Amino acid sequence: MTNESNGASGTLAPSFFARQATGLTREVSWVDALFYNLLWSSIPLSLAFILAFGPSEFPHASPYGTVLATLALAMPCAILYAMFSAAVPRSGGDYTWITRTLNPVLGFMSNVSFIFWVTFFIGVYAVYLGSYGLAPAFRVLASYFQSPSMLSASNWFAGETGSIVVGLVVVALSAAVLILGRGLRTFMKLQKWAFGVWFGGAVVIPFIIVAVVSKGTFVAHFDNYVRGLGGQPNAYAALLKASPPLGASSHTLGGSLLMMVLPFYTVGFIFQSTYFGGEIKRARSSAMKSIVWAEVAAGAMLLLGIAIFGMRLSDFMGITGYGNFAKIGVPAAPLYTEVASIASGNIVLSIIISIGMILVFITWIPQTMLLVSRSLFAWSFDGLLPAKVSDVNPKTHSPVFAVGIISVLSAVSVVIVGLHPNLTFVVGLLGLTVTYILVSVAGIAFPFCQKDVFEASPFNGRIGGFPTMSLVAILSLIGMGVITTTLLLAQYSGTSWEYNRSRVILCISIVVLAAPLYYVIRAIRKSQGVNIDLAYQEIPPE
Amino acid sequence: MFKKKASGRPSEYTLFYAGDIHGSEKCFRKFVNAAKFYQVDALILGGDISGKALVPLVENDDGTVKARFLGTDHILRNEEEVETLKQAIRFNGFYPFEIREEKLRELSGDEVSRQSYFDQIMADELRRWVNLADERLSEQGTRCLIMPGNDDEVFTGGVIDEAEYVVNPDLRVTDMGPFQVLSVGYSNITPWNSPREMTEEQLDAEIQRLEQDLDSARPLVLNLHVPPYDTGLDYAPELRDDLSIVGGSNPNMVPVGSRAVRDAIDRLQPVLSVHGHIHESRGSVQLGRSVAINPGSEYNSGVLRGVIVRLRQDEVVSVQFVSA
Numbered sequence: 001m002t003n004e005s006n007g008a009s010g011t012l013a014p015s016f017f018a019r020q021a022t023g024l025t026r027e028v029s030w031v032d033a034l035f036y037n038l039l040w041s042s043i044p045l046s047l048a049f050i051l052a053f054g055p056s057e058f059p060h061a062s063p064y065g066t067v068l069a070t071l072a073l074a075m076p077c078a079i080l081y082a083m084f085s086a087a088v089p090r091s092g093g094d095y096t097w098i099t100r101t102l103n104p105v106l107g108f109m110s111n112v113s114f115i116f117w118v119t120f121f122i123g124v125y126a127v128y129l130g131s132y133g134l135a136p137a138f139r140v141l142a143s144y145f146q147s148p149s150m151l152s153a154s155n156w157f158a159g160e161t162g163s164i165v166v167g168l169v170v171v172a173l174s175a176a177v178l179i180l181g182r183g184l185r186t187f188m189k190l191q192k193w194a195f196g197v198w199f200g201g202a203v204v205i206p207f208i209i210v211a212v213v214s215k216g217t218f219v220a221h222f223d224n225y226v227r228g229l230g231g232q233p234n235a236y237a238a239l240l241k242a243s244p245p246l247g248a249s250s251h252t253l254g255g256s257l258l259m260m261v262l263p264f265y266t267v268g269f270i271f272q273s274t275y276f277g278g279e280i281k282r283a284r285s286s287a288m289k290s291i292v293w294a295e296v297a298a299g300a301m302l303l304l305g306i307a308i309f310g311m312r313l314s315d316f317m318g319i320t321g322y323g324n325f326a327k328i329g330v331p332a333a334p335l336y337t338e339v340a341s342i343a344s345g346n347i348v349l350s351i352i353i354s355i356g357m358i359l360v361f362i363t364w365i366p367q368t369m370l371l372v373s374r375s376l377f378a379w380s381f382d383g384l385l386p387a388k389v390s391d392v393n394p395k396t397h398s399p400v401f402a403v404g405i406i407s408v409l410s411a412v413s414v415v416i417v418g419l420h421p422n423l424t425f426v427v428g429l430l431g432l433t434v435t436y437i438l439v440s441v442a443g444i445a446f447p448f449c450q451k452d453v454f455e456a457s458p459f460n461g462r463i464g465g466f467p468t469m470s471l472v473a474i475l476s477l478i479g480m481g482v483i484t485t486t487l488l489l490a491q492y493s494g495t496s497w498e499y500n501r502s503r504v505i506l507c508i509s510i511v512v513l514a515a516p517l518y519y520v521i522r523a524i525r526k527s528q529g530v531n532i533d534l535a536y537q538e539i540p541p542e
Numbered sequence: 543m544f545k546k547k548a549s550g551r552p553s554e555y556t557l558f559y560a561g562d563i564h565g566s567e568k569c570f571r572k573f574v575n576a577a578k579f580y581q582v583d584a585l586i587l588g589g590d591i592s593g594k595a596l597v598p599l600v601e602n603d604d605g606t607v608k609a610r611f612l613g614t615d616h617i618l619r620n621e622e623e624v625e626t627l628k629q630a631i632r633f634n635g636f637y638p639f640e641i642r643e644e645k646l647r648e649l650s651g652d653e654v655s656r657q658s659y660f661d662q663i664m665a666d667e668l669r670r671w672v673n674l675a676d677e678r679l680s681e682q683g684t685r686c687l688i689m690p691g692n693d694d695e696v697f698t699g700g701v702i703d704e705a706e707y708v709v710n711p712d713l714r715v716t717d718m719g720p721f722q723v724l725s726v727g728y729s730n731i732t733p734w735n736s737p738r739e740m741t742e743e744q745l746d747a748e749i750q751r752l753e754q755d756l757d758s759a760r761p762l763v764l765n766l767h768v769p770p771y772d773t774g775l776d777y778a779p780e781l782r783d784d785l786s787i788v789g790g791s792n793p794n795m796v797p798v799g800s801r802a803v804r805d806a807i808d809r810l811q812p813v814l815s816v817h818g819h820i821h822e823s824r825g826s827v828q829l830g831r832s833v834a835i836n837p838g839s840e841y842n843s844g845v846l847r848g849v850i851v852r853l854r855q856d857e858v859v860s861v862q863f864v865s866a
Binding site: 017087088089096100381382383387390391392452453455456457458460528529530531534535536537538539540541542 | 568571572575576579580595596597598612613614626629630633634656660773774824825826827840842843844845846850852859860861862863864865866
């Protein structure tokens with residue numbers, strides 16, 4: 001079969017004649033999906049890590065090269081997710097793709113790992129909200145108003161108790177939003193506006209401020225800032241004296257690859273719009289466009305941020321990764337957003353920036369809890385969890401039981417991460433790559449194991465007779481393999497085989513232990529007269 | 543009514559319910575084969591059998607065939623390529639039809655002729671399906687109810703009525719083993735102005751009319767295409783007037799089920815109430831002593847979403863969702 005363009009073939013037939021039938025909605029715009037992908041990908045956080053920790057912990061990395069390499073290696077996986085979602089829409093992502101293509105046990109193992117680590121990230125983000133969202137916001141206010149009480153509040157938010165309390169409050173509020181259906185609807189409506197505020201507050205405004213403010217002005221504003229906090233005069237000079245700039249290092253390919261753990265924090269999350277489905281299989285462009293453009297936009301923002309902060313405040317940004325700020329009277333090293341607030345010397349702009357950064361964390365948590373609830377629903381429908389889990393409360397019209405489970409797990413995650421702040425630094429990415437690797441394997445097999453579904457999908461092309469989807473999946477497997485290797489090799493990845501072996505073993509254990517768990521559940525359900533194997537078995541359509 | 547097992551316990555009756563296959567040939571074949579695969583006593587296909595769109599394959603003078611499908615233009619050069627594309631079109635729940643360009647132009651300008659032409663295509667496809675079900679299920683002796691839904695044209699019920707073994711239960715009370723089944727395939731009013739819709743008042747009156755035929759001594763199963771209002775089985779994306787989705791990638795899910803159906807369940811308290819219509823709202827819910835179920839639909843992936851329900855007298859023993 002050949003595909004030819006309109007121009008080559010002359011007048012073409014009308015696409016189709018639609019009947020008057022339900023469900024034929026207009027396709028979700030790719031721009032909508034793009035917003036969602038960007039909102040979930042936490043670009044400001046990734047940029048903050050690259051600017052703060054890149055120079056000190058990855059001295060031989062070229063930040064530009066690292067971002068481009070991460071995009072190139074992760075893009076095939078993102079494209080594969082788009083292809084899968086076009087072929088199997090509205091189906092619960094990796095769980096469905098793997099159970100249907102490979103086998104139920106592998107699908108369960110993949111999804112358990114994904115859900116475990118995504119839930120872990122809920123705790124991470126809740127703690128980040130305290131330390132990277134509220135603490136800097138109150139610190140900026142404390143300096144402007146020269147208020148010791150606000151500084152105390154800032155320190156409390158950044159501390160163990162504060163981050164745990166804030167985290168638990170956010171999880172509780174998110175649960176309330178999910179349980180009160182009306183609240184969720186309002187949240188969904190507000191989400192696009194929230195994206196606008198975080199994009200403006202945490203990206204556009206900081207970039208412009210740092211691009212236009214001179215070094216001299218920044219130094220003056222920084223000195224004022226520290227003075228406002230009760231710190232020492234001429235703080236900038238004192239900081240440089242106490243923590244001299246690292247100086248230039250040579251960049252190597254290996255060094256650049258090892259730093260991929262930082263941009264992967266964004267790129268590894270950027271294709272979650274694929275978890276949404278549509279009534280009719282999506283046209284060729286929609287899901288794909290939203291993902292590719294989200295990757296491009298994220299890459300552009302990261303590169304632009306690196307360029308602006310690198311050119312204007314290179315030495316200072318490097319020092320934020322290792323400098324002794326406490327010595328000059330600043331309780332914690334500022335992230336780039338706080339640096340921009342300081343550079344502006346303007347309280348209104350500082351507040352907008354702070355709100356932008358706070359929204360980065362706040363919007364992520366209920367969204368992620370919703371995502372986890374979808375997996376719990378899928379497990380419940382397949383008989384792996386009690387039917388109660390997918391019950392919808394008739395009064396609140398929401399899955400109270402499922403939200404309850406997620407809330408408890410999220411709260412546990414908040415407490416664990418709050419008590420062990422060292423866990424926040426990118427630990428968990430390794431767990432996600434396990435899922436992406438299994439999806440890649442499923443992607444290679446899909447055109448052969450699900451031949452008719454593949455043939456009926458919009459991405460059923462072949463290159464040299466080999467399914468394009470399988471080729472993309474092979475590239476995805478290679479890309480994820482390289483990224484996984486860097487997560488195991490990089491000293492500061494949080495999952496280094498040499499330095500954090502127990503965490504690596506934890507990641508592996510979660511995947512491996514899911515297999516016997518599956519068989520235990522299967523046996524229990526069998527004793528109750530329910531054969532869960534039937535949930536996955538395809539009836540021969542002959 | 544129920545056969546007693548040697549132990550003295552009444553035996554179980556198992557049914558498989560699915561709906562909303564929307565023209566997917568693969569799903570229909572799976573539905574028919576479900577009887578043997580799951581070893582059930584009865585099959586119910588609860589409405590919305592017909593596809594939503596027709597895809598023309600336009601024959602050119604040079605012997606090639608051109609078509610546009612899923613955003614891709616195809617020039618088909620031989621019979622094998624035509625057949626492969628037809629399979630892909632049917633797989634997605636659409637109807638392929640070969641037509642000369644002049645005829646297509648003629649139909650494009652004449653809505654009445656076009657409708658009649660398309661009705662014939664759909665009727666022929668459905669007749670082929672029903673014959674297949676008749677042939678296979680009569681051999682196995684599995685009870686099979688196939689009902690038109692709101693998306694099916696009005697003539698659909700007549701085509702099913704031609705069957706020798708399969709039963710069209712729409713707007714009737716029919717037998718299913720020890721159970722009596724009250725069926726209505728019409729839906730409440732939708733934004734799409736689909737072929738078989740009723741106002742809530744009309745639905746309520748129709749159900750109440752059928753209630754007159756019920757035997758109070760026999761357990762009841764309701765087979766109502768539209769799910770009960772505000773039960774979690776009826777949440778669909780909120781739409782604007784132009785049928786675009788409010789909230790885009792994050793749709794606002796709102797209840798769109800029928801109040802008349804909800805009232806009927808509350809009033810009649812059947813053992814089981816099976817529904818379709820809303821593909822996104824897969825689930826089961828307890829409404830008083832009744833279990834109400836919507837297995838959802840994933841027809842456009844060739845997946846038959848359904849539910850196996852084991853019944854014993856007037857109770858539901860187990861509910862198992864399957865994605866076959």
